[in-house]
Amino acid sequence: xxxxxxxxxxxxxxxxxxxxxxxxxxxxxxxxxxxxxxxxxxxxxxxxxxxxxxxxxxxxxxxxxxxxxxxxxxxxxxxxxxxxxxxxxxxxxxxxxxxxxxxxxxxxxxxxxxxxxxxxxxxxxxxxxxxxxxxxxxxxxxxxxxxxxxxxxxxxxxxxxxxxxxxxxxxxxxxxxxxxxxxxxxxxxxxxxxxxxxxxxxxxxxxxxxxxxxxxxxxxxxx
Numbered sequence: 001x002x003x004x005x006x007x008x009x010x011x012x013x014x015x016x017x018x019x020x021x022x023x024x025x026x027x028x029x030x031x032x033x034x035x036x037x038x039x040x041x042x043x044x045x046x047x048x049x050x051x052x053x054x055x056x057x058x059x060x061x062x063x064x065x066x067x068x069x070x071x072x073x074x075x076x077x078x079x080x081x082x083x084x085x086x087x088x089x090x091x092x093x094x095x096x097x098x099x100x101x102x103x104x105x106x107x108x109x110x111x112x113x114x115x116x117x118x119x120x121x122x123x124x125x126x127x128x129x130x131x132x133x134x135x136x137x138x139x140x141x142x143x144x145x146x147x148x149x150x151x152x153x154x155x156x157x158x159x160x161x162x163x164x165x166x167x168x169x170x171x172x173x174x175x176x177x178x179x180x181x182x183x184x185x186x187x188x189x190x191x192x193x194x195x196x197x198x199x200x201x202x203x204x205x206x207x208x209x210x211x212x213x214x215x216x217x218x219x220x221x222x223x
Contacts, residue, residue: 033222035081037071041179041214043089048208060095062109062208069113079121085136087113087181093144105146111208112141113181115159130173133162140183140208157183165218173218183208 046062071085093109117136123129140157143150163177184207 033075033220035073035075035083036219036221037073037083037085037175037216038219039067039069039071039085039087039175039214039216041067041069041087041177041212041216043067043091043210043212046208046210048093048095058095059098060093062111062210063092063094065089065091067111067212067214071117073119081119081121083115083117083119083136085113085115085117087115107144107146110143111183111210112143113157113159113183114138114141115157117159117161128167130165130167131163132165132177135160142183155183155185157181163215171220173220175215175218177213177215179212179214181210181212 043065045064047059048061049059067087067089069085069087071083073081073083075081089111091109091111092106094106096105115136115138117134119132119134121130121132123131136159138157138159140155142153142155145151159179159181161177161179163175165173165175167173
């Protein structure tokens with residue numbers, strides 16, 4: 001499922017980027033300047049596995065949750081923007097050792113992403129809808145805790161996204177998007193998660209792959 005979503009979003013982004021249309025610099029067209037983006041996304045469940053040996057095979061998931069965030073974007077060209085964004089999700093992560101079936105041990109998990117992203121926009125002259133697709137890279141900062149202890153980890157992360165902005169006015173738009181975010185080797189031994197609690201985990205890793213749908217508001221400043 002993760003692979004299918006990755007291929008689907010990548011195909012959409014490539015298709016968007018490949019399109020070329022005649023554009024104008026009229027007020028209805030995209031302009032240079034700054035954009036402030038406010039995000040609200042629903043993030044779906046993601047399964048994670050961590051295998052160490054025959055007696056330590058951990059399986060669980062990062063539960064679905066709400067992700068909010070803020071982004072500041074500079075339009076280097078009417079069709080291209082560079083954005084620095086911060087995204088946060090507070091969720092739960094139940095994990096179980098399959099070698100010793102018991103009730104899954106559930107952790108409180110805070111996921112923070114900081115991305116530097118490039119976005120390609122396209123918009124017909126005079127149109128109210130602006131399509132986009134883009135890629136981003138940065139860091140994922142994770143905090144997992146049980147009733148007693150907590151563990152923190154920072155890992156390289158990336159995101160892929162695509163969607164559209166519906167401009168309600170010249171400077172305010174409604175953003176709709178699908179996204180895929182991943183932190184490489186972030187779960188398992190990296191956060192020291194195990195059925196015995198934080199600090200009792202294993203040494204192997206599992207990448208987090210989170211698919212989300214949502215959007216937010218876009219505020220445009222300058223030309």
